[in-house]
Amino acid sequence: MSDSGKTKYYVLMEELKKEIISGDKKPGDRLPSENQLSEVYHISRHTVRKALSILEQEGYIEAEHGRGTFVSRKAGRKKGSGNIAVITTYLSDYIFPRLIQGIDQVLTENGYSIIIKNTGNSRLKESRCLEEILEKDVDGLIIEPSKSEILCGHRGLYDKLDFYKIPYVFIQGYYAQMKSKPHIRLDDCMGGYLVTKYLLDLGHEHILGIFKADDSQGRDRHKGFVKALQESGFSYDPDMVIWYHTEDRSAKPSEALKIMLEEKIPVDGIVCYNDQIAFEVIKTIQKEGISVPEEISVTGYDNSFIAENGMVKLTTIAHPQDRLGAMAAELLLEKIHGIPDEESRVERLLKPVLVIRESCKDRRKNQ
Amino acid sequence: MSDSGKTKYYVLMEELKKEIISGDKKPGDRLPSENQLSEVYHISRHTVRKALSILEQEGYIEAEHGRGTFVSRKAGRKKGSGNIAVITTYLSDYIFPRLIQGIDQVLTENGYSIIIKNTGNSRLKESRCLEEILEKDVDGLIIEPSKSEILCGHRGLYDKLDFYKIPYVFIQGYYAQMKSKPHIRLDDCMGGYLVTKYLLDLGHEHILGIFKADDSQGRDRHKGFVKALQESGFSYDPDMVIWYHTEDRSAKPSEALKIMLEEKIPVDGIVCYNDQIAFEVIKTIQKEGISVPEEISVTGYDNSFIAENGMVKLTTIAHPQDRLGAMAAELLLEKIHGIPDEESRVERLLKPVLVIRESCKDRRKNQ
DNA sequence: CTTGTGCAATGGTGCGTACAAGTTATAAAT
DNA sequence: ATTTATAACTTGTACGCACCATTGCACAAG
Structure with a gap:
């Protein structure tokens, strides 16, 4: 027990951290109680708590009052701002609300906040939005391209997003030159x-x-x-x-x-x-x-x-615009977590469904 | 010293934080020694240390072994994030789109971005939203209270907003106990x-x-x-x-x-x-x-x-929900720029207008 | 089968003590 | 005047104890 040179709490902290990182202790696993650790390592509970508090602060573990201390489920760690930008063409009451609902549901669940921007379907405004996004630090971007059929004149800004490794997902449409970029849309x-x-x-x-x-x-x-x-x-x-x-x-x-x-x-x-x-x-x-x-x-x-x-x-x-939004959000989360396209489990193309009501008449002569 | 209800270390932590944020203690200043604080606040040194450790972790102070504890040089940040949070009850297609359009128009013009959150008209979610908002740095907040007729159970969070000098404006409704806070609504x-x-x-x-x-x-x-x-x-x-x-x-x-x-x-x-x-x-x-x-x-x-x-x-x-949104945004900008209520030029109460269509019938016998 | 009650385990707060280790001012020695 | 030793501070580590709040569970009561 001669880990001399280091403090006791530091030794314990490193020991536990090693177990977590090595996968010996998996996310969700319960650590021994403070008293048990104190006994096993022959140190006081206070010292155990000091070690644990460091791990908690660094996000490796989470203590729950009355239950125990557990390896953090997301030990991977966040370092981002927790903000994700959503750029749409309009904030109208047409399809925007349902879209944003779907996005919000997924992102809020995962602890992100949504920054909304709109382009009014104008390229100039889209550029400005992207520039603002680049200045703030966002963890990702969901964007509905403006006038997607016209040649994209500001690839430079998207290159910059790539450069800063800010993932982005197109929804609804996409720029012809950027077909390879992730996009989710309706068929x-x-x-x-x-x-x-x-x-x-x-x-x-x-x-x-x-x-x-x-x-x-x-x-x-x-x-x-x-x-x-x-x-x-x-x-x-x-x-x-x-x-x-x-x-x-x-x-x-x-x-x-x-x-x-x-x-x-x-x-x-x-x-x-x-x-x-x-x-x-x-x-x-x-x-x-x-x-x-x-x-x-x-x-x-x-x-x-x-x-x-x-x-x-x-x-x-x-x-279902809400599903489209939710899928875009999920795809973006995959990108943020560095999951490659091959392992992606998010569908990219939504199948539309015909809804028959009363605005069409059967004009067949017989039958 | 009847800050009952809170823990001792928390009280001390907030007290010190206040002194730092208010500018009472300037960057580089030395805090009283742990023993002095322990004596003044009638708490043990251990508890003082717990309070200080939180502040250190949050970057407000820096301790130097053998010398003392000092206010962090880079504690006085606050450049303005350019983000403003908008918390509504729902993201539905009912009135939310028009509201957000009005807000967006004013704020975008003034170089701000909008972070949206929704509460689902649930108090619990409202609390969570506010906590998230407090963690990020936003320059202001527009909030539609959830279940505004029920007693507001989390004034503490709003007090915190005041404490951090984050201005906020209520829209649609308001909490009865907070009538004096700025709010814009329909008559x-x-x-x-x-x-x-x-x-x-x-x-x-x-x-x-x-x-x-x-x-x-x-x-x-x-x-x-x-x-x-x-x-x-x-x-x-x-x-x-x-x-x-x-x-x-x-x-x-x-x-x-x-x-x-x-x-x-x-x-x-x-x-x-x-x-x-x-x-x-x-x-x-x-x-x-x-x-x-x-x-x-x-x-x-x-x-x-x-x-x-x-x-x-x-x-x-x-x-006009868009006007209501725009007015709320303007009022918030006034607050951010430190314009006192007396000089405010923003209307607070919108007059409703009756729109007559076909869902009512004249039931007068003669005339 | 549900509901309540009590108990044990767990983490959270708070106090007291002691000693280690780094810094600084001051007094003593050179 | 310079150096050195010391005292008096500071923060850091470590131990022990007491009690509180929350949780889960076994068991009894309905």
Whole structure:
């Protein structure tokens, strides 16, 4: 027992630490009680407590009053700020709340706090957000790219994130040049396919598509739209698609549609980029004296609150945004803990589901 | 020295910490020796050492063997993290998005970032949030109290905020014992008055009120409800009010109402705590084969999205949540910049506005 | 089967003591 | 005047004791 040169509490502390690090004592294991240690090592309880207090302070162990002292479950250790940034395009009441709920649930459970930022779907603002994030110390980043279909002009900032080893996860969309970066999103191609196929199966023959041009979701939904048409033997007609951008989202779709209706271009079904546009469309159609779904069927996307509770119950695509958020958070935690992609257990692509309500009519002649 | 309730070492620790933070003891200053402290505070040296060890661990002081204990040179940090915490009850899609938008607009403009937390309207979680906030360094706090009508059981945490000079602003409700603290809210009493008066003016004579019991908003709206009734010469009948709590919000109101309807208790108008409840109520009424508003009028509160777009267009109370958020943020900025209340230019009480739609019917016989 | 009660074990607080070890001022010795 | 020894401080280590608060469990009571 001649560990001379060192103090008694230090010897005990090192001994216990060694057992924990070596894996001899596993996380959750109970240490001998203070009195037992005191007896075994022939030192006073006070000295044992001193040793334990150091280990507790360093996060190796956790004492529980009345129960015992246990090896810390997360002996791995945190050193970060405990903050994780979430950058979305909008803080609207559309899908943001459900998304953030999912993220919050996972991160709060794991002791992290959420810093929110929004870009207003503007690249300039996204840059500013990233710069601010870099100045503060965050442990990770969940980001919904702004205008993901346009070439990403500030890769430099993402390189900096890599440089500082701040993990990040894309949600909803992704930049084409950064496909290899972790991202979680909905299978929008499949979603676009599902609604279009549904209309086709109901016997629609003049289907109009309205899509957003400046994000990957819009492009993907359009892809599914085209795929469904071609599978059913229809040739793809670019004139039967209205594209719009973030900036003209409140005017363009309705106006373009109005013109088409007034020109009597035959339309019996409309696939919309999302529920909001679908309602704009429905309002426009009704103003023209045309009824939904009797004369024109309309589909939405997102299964938002309005889809269920609006004046016309929308047939739409459901995708659990809260799950998407939770998955993104989990994936980010994996990254933070250094788990490589191969061992990842987080799904990356959510399957959309068609929700059938009352905004589409069966136009098949017989059957 | 009746700091009873706390441990001795904790009391001493806080005392010393206070002296350091307040600037009473400056960096480099020497603290009294352990024996001196032990004598002055009438506690043993061992206990003094425990207090000092905590301060040392937290970086406030540094002990030098044989020389003394000194205030850490880098104790006076505080550069401002640029983070502001926002604690709400829920992250739902009900009013949270508009609120956070208003807050975000003001704070982002001023270079701050927002850390969001939510309490699920639970006191326990609120405590945890506050503790986390205290550990991180935030420059300020905007908080929506949970169950504000119930006695605030953790003033200690708010005292700590005061102690660390972290300004905070209450929104929506406030704790009765903390009325003097800055808070921004809607004039809920007036709101309750407005809807009730409206129903009375339309000739309703059997008005039922449904209110939430565990927050100040519910109490205030009820106050306005009673005021309007009494002004119109109706005696207040407690049986014509249904109270519910956060926990039974999804069941209680509907069930209680259903029983009343089945017992044929005359009701021709219902004042609801908010739009969500109003819709629950409408669904319940319709299930009983009674029509809204022909037989029973229903009013909501909040002018949320569903009020405008739901199956019945709700007459409700509009209050710009984004403005409330923006005002709270501005008031908080004033506090951070040390502007005293007298010079404040931020309004504290928002006036609600009645929005008339289609959920109430004029029941006056003639005119 | 549930509920309450008492007991033993555990960590938490607090006190007292003693000695070790580093620092500093001062007095004594050179 | 310089050096040296010493006393008087300081913090650090170590032991022992007493009591409190919480927990888990066995056992009794309902």
